[in-house]
Amino acid sequence: MDLAILAKELYTPLDRIEHPVLLIQEGVIESIVTLAEREVPKARRVLDLGDSTLVPGFIDMHIHGGAGRDIMDTAPDALPAVERLLYAHGVTTYFPTTITAPMDRTLQSLEHLGQAIERAAESQELRARPVGIHLEGPFISHARPGVHPQADLQLPSLPLFEKMWEASRGTVKVITIAPELPGARELVSEATRRGVCVSMGHSDADLAQAQAGVDAGVRHATHTFNAMRPLDHRNPGIIGETLTDKRISAEIIADGIHVDPVVVRLFLRAKGAEGAVLVTDATAATGMPNGRYMLGSLEVEVKDGKCLRDGRLAGSVLTMDKAVRNIVKFANWDLKDAVRLATLNPARTTGLPGNTGQLIAGAPADIVALNPAGEVVKTIVRGQAA
């Protein structure tokens, strides 16, 4: 039945609406008015969310797993487990993110994810929906691999990209590459031509190489500061380019571990409410106790909020609702602006259609209700709520 949702306030996230009445029809937002302007139509089921704030469903464009499962795991119960955990933390849309692995393993995963993405478009289930793949690796730098296995890294190659593209049924929407590698420019242009958001990361690029990447079509930066040539005031490199070029948006892992809160604040001043994008880079260990978990084909160890392999950070256990709260805490930002970094910005960066990432008429009814502490009270996917 069509739904009317009442709450204390709503962030579109560009605007704030007090005492909203949000009307939903067939999974789409029909209209948003304030209670003062209009009564709730009688024929509607009413969901009164009291002193909650309604915001768009969160979008995570960089996530590897959760609830003990890795997104490259092709077992039928793996993705649904991850998606239920995401849903519980307010994520309605996500981009399953691969890590570098042997090519046959990668192709199997891409095929599986491509099918899951096609099926999700029709799904009525209460869990986050995969909408496109983020290919993290294999076209990344041997100098900045993080935990990606060196033996499986590849130089940018159009035939290899074509193979992965076909396996995924054209569902790759984001690719992280190191722009300084030979062949990167051709791959950046071809991926861009196919509507893929090309992101620079796992890169040792100097300033000129990073700028050349952006000139060729790079539009985003992957987990800024992590797995990048460090910022030096006389050799600003890829981070100098990322922080200062308005043509690109940039990810930050705001768990307080991957990047110090002071540097998160600096990053937010540089990229602003328009250019910063929150990602979790979450692994299978998210939502789980300390222990050993898989990340792609690697085993990682999680202890007290840190996810490590051989002493190196290997993804996070961050959830998106926590990331949003951390932005408020680390930088003293408004919740409204923090929400934008997890909704409208990733939607724009990845080119999601249909006003996804906003609460406006005509947009999908993907909605999160937050309590005054910024915690998730309820998540609504395409007008469906638990």
Ligand SMILES: [Zn+2]
């Ligand atoms: Zn990652």
